[in-house]
Amino acid sequence: MTPLAGKSKAIHFFGGEDEYEAKRFARLFLEREELREDPSFESISGDAQSAAEAVAQIDRLREALQSGSLFGSRKVVFWKEVHCLGAKGVGREQGVSEALESLLEVLCGLRPEEVILVIQAGAVDERRHFLRELRRIASVRLFTPLSSERSEDRALGEVAERMRERGLSPTTELCERLWIASGGERQRLDSLIEKLSLYLADSRPMVSEELRLLLRDGSEAIVWDFCDAVVGGKVSEALGELGALLRQGESEVALLLALGQKIRLAALGVLLWESGWVRLSGSGRFVKAEVASEGQAYFPKKKSGAPVSPWQLGMTVAAAKDRVARSWAEALLLLAEANRQMLQGGEKQIRFELALLRLLRQQRVSS
Template sequence: MAIKLIHGTDEYLVSHHSRKAVNALCPEEEQTLGLETIEGDVKTVDEAVSALKTAIGALRTVGLFSGQKTVWLRDVSIFKDKVISKNKEIKDLLAQLAEDIKNGLPDGQHLIISAPGVDRRSAFYKACQAGADVETYDLPEQAYLKEPIIRERAQKLFAKAQCRVSPAALDLFIEKVGMDTRQLVMEAEKLTLYIGDRNEITVDDVKAITSSSSEAIAWDFTDALGERKLDEALKILRQLIFQGEAPVALMFAIETLYRNLTQFRAYFDQGWLRLSGSRGAGSVQWAHDPEMDRMFIQLPADPRKMHWFRVGKLGQQAKNYTAEELRVCQKRLLETHEQLVSGSVAQEMILEMLVIKLVAKV
């Protein structure tokens, strides 16, 4: 008898380890008769009730010909849905399932529950802690905390494939694939196949074969703005709009970028920040200044705690603008925001004109 709860925000690792656990308990050749999979990714209360009743019923029914039986309640969204999880019938069914877990399953019965997340304060989670093996695969929410984890995973994937990767190629690879583990694994495998027997990955290899995630394409867009590459910025903007990105969301990304650039331009002008030509954390040098300390302690996030790679990128981009140019950019952003929400001109055209005005020399 085995009971496992496998959950977390890293969708790929949750899925991978759930499948691995299922195959260990019920080998693939036995799954036709020995595995019952119940889809837990539901949209309504009725669907959630049906999934939970089916799971409870399956656990209370012996396997065909009295053989072993594995029940997989897969991709359960109930726990994080604020509406469904508060429904009384759902609460009652979760309580029944929790009771079965605490009491233990009959011999030969196994239960795997995989979920994108579970409220760790809930009675159900506590029942799983008491009567099941709990595996958690989370990624931090903050990008600056995610990035070192994703970077380490990429290095391990390339090392496992016996491939060397230059620091510049690794930086570009991470930028393009973004912070999604599934995208990372797929693109790393594709890249190692692409280079064949060469066993060394270059920047040109990454540019040639690695696909940008939607998240990474958005980063490419703001990078092009920060680096004042007008043709590239317009090209990526049109691609994002074609893919269905909301103009208001793109406007928010642009405003965030120029707010950051304005701040970093001020740090340089105050003498608080210096960038050296070296790589790594040593390339970022913050001054020891009481006035800076007093200011940074009042900010929602202290820029000195930001990952060095992000600081270096924003710093280099801020150097492409003067303080006066950024002041004018802020004015244009305010005017465009008002146009975007109240004007009759097509939003795509408004954004294109904004990009031209921002990147052009003041």
């Protein structure tokens, strides 16, 4: 008997759009409760590719739940990789819906001292009667992608917690870099943290340039480094990053828009700093912006509506404050003109490179 024997719920459901996280929590639950070691443990697949296959799997699950344990004790059933509960695919077939309704009758009669059912599923349609009833009788956990989290503080907090689980000490910069590099995908995030933990396994000191390269896992992180290099006036680094992005097929228009967002942040941040409404604390990689109450109404926002993190704003202002806000506004106008020319046709790469060189030359002149 595991510690679950005295609990009131016979069914434990892990599912949602973030199937990777649902699988991870289902696995941890099975391990923590030692359910896989139970002699009556039985695993049933739910990865049906057709309605007929889904109905057959549901029938097999029903039989497993009703057959009882061969050992005369409580039975443990794991229904894994279930894909018939969503709003698309086989889950919308009439035969599957009827099979689920029939299964629901069995689930409502389960007693935790006799049967423990663990369900691990992908995306689910919470409007369906099956899911509504399941919430009433089961312990249900649904997982959404980290990328859909509107609170940046919560997202970065989760990144920090995952780092601590691997024995790493999180910093604001590392959490930001991991979040950006992962694209908000937890599976990629865990992979990056694994790489980081191996890199730091021999207690080597963290070298910023090495970490910057290590945490690149996709073009989004390189775009971030490219924009940082431009705002910091690092000509050779910016051109090198641009070359890498273009070689891997990144769109010149997309790069221009990303750079425009970064320069807009620089213009607004420096304007707030010149007005005395932003104060920088910390130094180097740990600089952070503190915005006075008078400047909160102007605090920059992301496309999602969430505010830019104090660390990102601080790093941008620290790199950009050697130029006045007006010059950053002029840089925005320069990029807007380049965007107009690129949309009119012609060689986009040449137009973008010329605009970038003009921007960097302006920085040298005004510095």
